[in-house]
Amino acid sequence: MSKKNSSAKRSWLGRLFFGGSKGLADDIEAKRAAKNDVEEIVSPVKQIVRGFMERKLAVGALCVVIAMFLLVFIGPLFMTTYTDTYTEVTQANLPPTMSMLSVPSELKNDIKMIDSYGSFSVGLSNAGKVYVWGATGLGTTGIDVADIPEEVQNEKIAWVAAGIDHIVAVGENGKVYAWGANKLGQYGYFDPAVNPNIAPEPDELLNGTIDASNIKKITCGYQATAILMNDGTLYMWGNKNTYQNFDTVATLDGKLTDIDFTLNYVVAVTDGNSVYTGKRGLYDQMRDNMGSATVPLREFLNGRKITSIYATSKTVCALLDDGTVGFVGDFDTSSKAMPKLHEGEEIVKIVSGTYHYTALTSEGRVFSWGSNTLGQCKVPDDAQGASDIFGGAFQSYAVDSNHELMGKWGLKGYLFGTDNYGANVALRIIQGGKMTMTIGAIAVIISTIIGIIIGCISGYFGGKVDMFLMRFTEIFGAIPFLPFAMILSALMAQMDISENEKIFILMVILGLLSWTGLARLVRGQILLAREQEYVTAAKAMGLRESRIAFRHILPNIVSVIFVTLTLDFATCMLTESTLSYLGFGVTYPRPTWGNMLNGANNSTVIKNFWWRWLFPAIFLAITCICINIVGDTLRDVMDPKSDRDK
Known part of the structure; x- marks a missing residue:
């Protein structure tokens, strides 16, 4: 290697103490001459743009800044259902997940039932196996409902239902199993002397068995569970503070034929067509659709019997013996109305979520109505022609005659989790x-x-x-x-x-x-x-x-x-x-x-709910750093005295 080339290749440390030498200068000049045989005359603006584009870091930072501007100023235009005041207690402090619609592959081809109330879903196969998916961790408790007890895994299960923080299952042997949180008597032994507002699980369920084939319905609410038998026997336990008429339901006259939970009340119907909705004024007026005028409940029934009831957070849907559907409750004026049926078409099954209903008709049509804030009412085409349907808090599922999953729709999850009010952190970051x-x-x-x-x-x-x-x-x-x-x-x-x-x-x-x-x-x-x-x-x-x-x-x-x-x-x-x-x-x-x-x-959030501070901090830090990089680079390329070759 020549002496000149050696000087040109001299390390930065050598140049620090001995200079670059004439050879290095000649080498730089040769590169310039090879790049431009003729000196090019450019405008100041073009020179600035060229100088900026040569800085890869600055170009990348500019792209990030532009992308961030587009995200926060154009993104809200597509957030048609977003509101600053949105709250949802059942979705509070959920970690980032997109698995709320991810039915396990083992269950997809053998579905017997699916249920959910909060952030996770429970499914049961015809083979009696239980599956859990979604956001299965329960806040700071350290409990994960996906950890199914070994005795449940080894037993053939006949019924399952999910509450906001617990799951109840009944085996074909008639034994009642449950797991999850039990701080408020959701299941298992609880001493009523500790808290008189907790209804303990009946002893015959704790220490005995029931006839699983005689169960008509299992439903879980907010920290409460109800099992209704075909003969009208009702087992109900959990947090009575959550439901204002908890104790009164058991004293109703006549045989109970159906029961369900709203967010604050227990709703029930008896064989004498007595409807108990817990709160007079809110639930004593019925309508044939959510947007229709209300009429007194008895006048609407006009001798017809209610065969089954389904409850969302604030409303109740009743299916009558002639196929008519009636509604009571406090409906959001922006809710999607129930579609009209064809002539001769009847509803054969209804399932309810937190704010929506899904129905299956005699023609195999499937449709959802109610609140569509989280996509609950966007029924896909592949769900039509279903033989059965199942509902979750914010999800719905359609199943064919072979018990195989046909379609699913609703809330997939939260990319950046939720805050303490249940609001989507990703949407709030954009806004x-x-x-x-x-x-x-x-x-x-x-x-x-x-x-x-x-x-x-x-x-x-x-x-x-x-x-x-x-x-x-x-x-x-x-x-x-x-x-x-x-x-x-x-x-x-x-x-x-x-x-x-x-x-x-x-x-x-x-x-x-x-x-x-x-x-x-x-x-x-x-x-x-x-x-x-x-x-x-x-x-x-x-x-x-x-x-x-x-x-x-x-x-x-x-x-x-x-x-x-x-x-x-x-x-x-x-x-x-x-x-x-x-x-x-x-x-x-x-x-x-x-x-x-x-x-x-606060320390609890920082330790347990890391997504609530991490993602806003990342967006703020990246945006400010990239803007500073762009500004520093502009200062360099706009300064005619700067020499980037030094």
């Missing part, structure tokens, strides 16, 4: 990012306008004007930014103003407190530029001072302003997030990345 970026952008615009005006006037006119404006700037700069913003936000919290007004004032505060750095920067650039020849020529032509400052000098320093604006945008986003995190910014239920982190600001 919160829109708010965080909007506040940051408006604050930067305000600070940029103020900084440019003061900096231009101060730098161009100088003298007493410069002295006054710079002292004014120093006064603002001396204000401790974060404490002052916290004080103003705390004062706003005491004012009788709307959340929108509070957000607007927050943007103004951020803008008014963050312009000083830009003003000094613009002043310095103006002081340099005003001595240039083109400024002297403009003065000689008699142009107004304001025109010279803002129309001639300012455009020549716009690159510096643009870089500062980019960096300040990330700073304002961080400041808003900091204020919201500390509880002084935008408050719940309106999301921002900052107040989402504020909601995770």
Whole structure:
């Protein structure tokens, strides 16, 4: 190897102490000449773009920033069912999962029944095997309902049902099994002296057996379970505080023919056509569809008998002996109405979820109605022609005559989990990012306008004007930014103003407190530029001072302003997030990345519900880092004195 080439290949450590030598310079010059035989003349803008595109890290950061902007500003347009105030107690603090519709492969071809109430589902095959899927961990308890007891695995099971935190199964031998949480007497032995509001599981179920072939229905509610026999015998136990009429159901006259749970009441019907719905006024008016006018319950029945009832969280559906369907309860006005049946077509089976119903007709048609917030009512085409249907909290399943799964629809899961209100963290991150970026952008615009005006006037006119404006700037700069913003936000919290007004004032505060750095920067650039020849020529032509400052000098320093604006945008986003995190910014239920982190600001959440703080923190960190990378790169490529080859 020649001496020249050796110099060119000299390591960075050697060049640090001995320099690159003439050989290295010749090598660099040769590469430039080989790349461009003729010197190319390009415009400043093109040169900036070319210089930026040569920085792979900066290009990647810009792509991330653009993608983030598209996600948070265009994404909400497709979130048609999203609301800031959405809550769902049965879905609170669920980890990231997309397995809520993932029926185990062993069960798909031999389905006997499927049931769910909360975040997990339980299925039973015709062979008597039990399967559990979905978000099966129970919060901070350490209990996983997917851990099926060995005695259940070894027994042929005839019935299964799922509650919000427990599962009940009955073997063909008549023994009742249960697993999951039992803190409130969901199953197993419980001493009523400890808590009189807990109805213990009947002793004949704990220590004996029942006739599994005589069971008419098993249903689980919120921390409660009911088993209804064909002869009208009812076994019901669990948390009585959850259901206001828990004890009264057992005293109803006549033989019980069906029973179910709403979120707060037990609903029941007897063979004497006595309907017990637990709350007068809400459940004593019936309608033939959710959007139809209501009529008194007895008048609607008109001698017809209710054969079965199905309950969602706030409503009850009754199937009458002539195939008619009636509804009572508190229906959401946005709920999807029940489709019309064909002439001669009857409903043969109904299943209910938390907010929706699914029905199978005599023609094999399957349809769902009610709330469609989580896709519960989007019945796929492959579900039509089913022989049986099963329902979960937010899912539905269609099965053919061979007990094979035909179609499934509803909630698949949550990509980033849920918060303590059951809201989808991914959707709140998108909506919160829109708010965080909007506040940051408006604050930067305000600070940029103020900084440019003061900096231009101060730098161009100088003298007493410069002295006054710079002292004014120093006064603002001396204000401790974060404490002052916290004080103003705390004062706003005491004012009788709307959340929108509070957000607007927050943007103004951020803008008014963050312009000083830009003003000094613009002043310095103006002081340099005003001595240039083109400024002297403009003065000689008699142009107004304001025109010279803002129309001639300012455009020549716009690159510096643009870089500062980019960096300040990330700073304002961080400041808003900091204020919201500390509880002084935008408050719940309106999301921002900052107040989402504020909601995770305790040791229990940090340890057990990591997804609630991790994903908002990742989005905030990546966005701010990428914006800073873009800003730093723009500063480098816009500076004509920078030499990237050094």
